[in-house]
Amino acid sequence: MAKKVLIVTYYWPPAGGGGVQRWVKFVKYLRDYGWEPIVFTADGADYPVLDLSLASEIPPSAEVIKHMIIEPYTLYKLISGKKSKEKIDPNFLSQGKQLNWKDKLAVWVRGNLFIPDARFLWIRPAAKAIDKYLVSHDIDAIISTGPPHSCHLIAKQVAKKHHLPWIVDFRDPWTGIDYFDDLRLSSFALSRHKKLEKSVLDHASCVITVGKTMAADLAKITDSRIEVITNGFDESDRPQQHAITHDGFEISYIGTMNDARNPLGFWQAIANIKQSQPSVYNNIRINLVGAPELIVIQSIEKFSISECINYVGYVTHKEALQYLDKAAVLLLIINNTSNNKSILTGKIFEYLMVKKPILCIGPQDGDAADIIYRAQAGVVLDYKAVDSISDFIMQQYQMFVNGSDVRMRGDIEQYSRTSLTQKLATVLNEITHK
Numbered sequence: 001m002a003k004k005v006l007i008v009t010y011y012w013p014p015a016g017g018g019g020v021q022r023w024v025k026f027v028k029y030l031r032d033y034g035w036e037p038i039v040f041t042a043d044g045a046d047y048p049v050l051d052l053s054l055a056s057e058i059p060p061s062a063e064v065i066k067h068m069i070i071e072p073y074t075l076y077k078l079i080s081g082k083k084s085k086e087k088i089d090p091n092f093l094s095q096g097k098q099l100n101w102k103d104k105l106a107v108w109v110r111g112n113l114f115i116p117d118a119r120f121l122w123i124r125p126a127a128k129a130i131d132k133y134l135v136s137h138d139i140d141a142i143i144s145t146g147p148p149h150s151c152h153l154i155a156k157q158v159a160k161k162h163h164l165p166w167i168v169d170f171r172d173p174w175t176g177i178d179y180f181d182d183l184r185l186s187s188f189a190l191s192r193h194k195k196l197e198k199s200v201l202d203h204a205s206c207v208i209t210v211g212k213t214m215a216a217d218l219a220k221i222t223d224s225r226i227e228v229i230t231n232g233f234d235e236s237d238r239p240q241q242h243a244i245t246h247d248g249f250e251i252s253y254i255g256t257m258n259d260a261r262n263p264l265g266f267w268q269a270i271a272n273i274k275q276s277q278p279s280v281y282n283n284i285r286i287n288l289v290g291a292p293e294l295i296v297i298q299s300i301e302k303f304s305i306s307e308c309i310n311y312v313g314y315v316t317h318k319e320a321l322q323y324l325d326k327a328a329v330l331l332l333i334i335n336n337t338s339n340n341k342s343i344l345t346g347k348i349f350e351y352l353m354v355k356k357p358i359l360c361i362g363p364q365d366g367d368a369a370d371i372i373y374r375a376q377a378g379v380v381l382d383y384k385a386v387d388s389i390s391d392f393i394m395q396q397y398q399m400f401v402n403g404s405d406v407r408m409r410g411d412i413e414q415y416s417r418t419s420l421t422q423k424l425a426t427v428l429n430e431i432t433h434k
Helices: 018-033 052-056 075-081 102-113 120-137 150-162 187-203 212-219 265-274 294-302 317-326 349-354 369-374 388-403 417-433
Strands: 001-009 035-043 062-066 141-146 166-170 206-209 226-228 247-256 286-287 308-311 329-333 358-361 378-381
Touching: 001 018, 001 120, 001 150, 001 417, 018 035, 018 052, 018 141, 018 247, 018 417, 035 120, 052 317, 120 150, 141 150, 141 417, 150 166, 150 187, 166 187, 166 417, 187 349, 206 212, 206 417, 212 226, 247 317, 247 388, 265 286, 265 294, 265 358, 265 388, 286 317, 317 349, 329 349, 329 388, 349 369, 358 369, 358 388, 369 378, 369 417, 378 388
Parallel strands: 001 035, 001 141, 035 062, 141 166, 166 206, 206 226, 247 286, 247 329, 286 308, 329 358, 358 378
Antiparallel strands: none
16 A cells, blocks of 8 residues: 655646656656655745646645645735736746845845745744644645745645654755855844755655755755655656748747856857858747846847747746757756755756757756766856857757758766656655654
């Protein structure tokens, strides 16, 4: 008989994004390894991105418990002057972004009053709802995934009261996240954040995180067991046919592109190709799949390369993978921030799945670089390495002209969703056997 694990997550379909995919895929495959997943999530959540297609990934018989949440972003919208129906990206601090006084006030409220995050009002009622559920239902373990880190505080209360083994999943850092210092925290709020983080980590049966650098950073805070279980790719998602066609040389980027991910060196390289190799430039199309911020669009216009940019906008996960599979080069940007060595975006693994050459712009000694080089999947170049970026593009363009469909051949099986779910199940077995 399968053991049961309760998963506390804020992000769940119809929400889109990598954080949703991580746990949808775990839920999809956990049964294969002897665990029955039960999902506890928010009802009435204000998700910034939607992807209705992800719901088809959830096993029909999987139990999903939804509990009403009060979103305090109404207050933020009131302070900042945003429209009531306008979607708010939880990462609206966007590293390096210029904020007006209303935004600065909203940031202060976010950091000092919404502790640990904007979902803090959900903690107590969610914990009570789970308590009520457990009166008539048995579970063997509980998992919380954050951000939002309010999910961890919900799970902590439940795990402590019911004496349950508890796994804490850090998809992103808490106090170590790159914009944390921009929250304009009072000394009290800073202390509160750090105490809550340490309490969560210390009480966990095991902490899992997506990369080795983040794991090392967390090990400085707690003595709890820490395991790295990266994001990954699902082989069943691999595009079966090219639904998107274009006769030219395509470079595709998937995801948000903001100030911290604005690849000025890449734009300059494209501009240089336009100047020195106009015939090549005229055959290049750059697909930006997602919604780039205004500052990115302004940079593109400044370099006078707008005509080769295809602003795709948000698409379903399935459609995004089709853009990857059709591209000649996959563009990956690591945030140009102080903690960039630890950044390991979920999209990198789906880039690996389609086995097209990756042009990664970021730190050459970071977690992303380590994975790319181990998989022999492409190159990692510095943000300002304009000549090296243009050389790589021209090299790949020449292969394209010669009719080569370049596919990388490195070993990536360890990043498959099934392998990663097996690793998670192993951790669950070990903490429950204790």
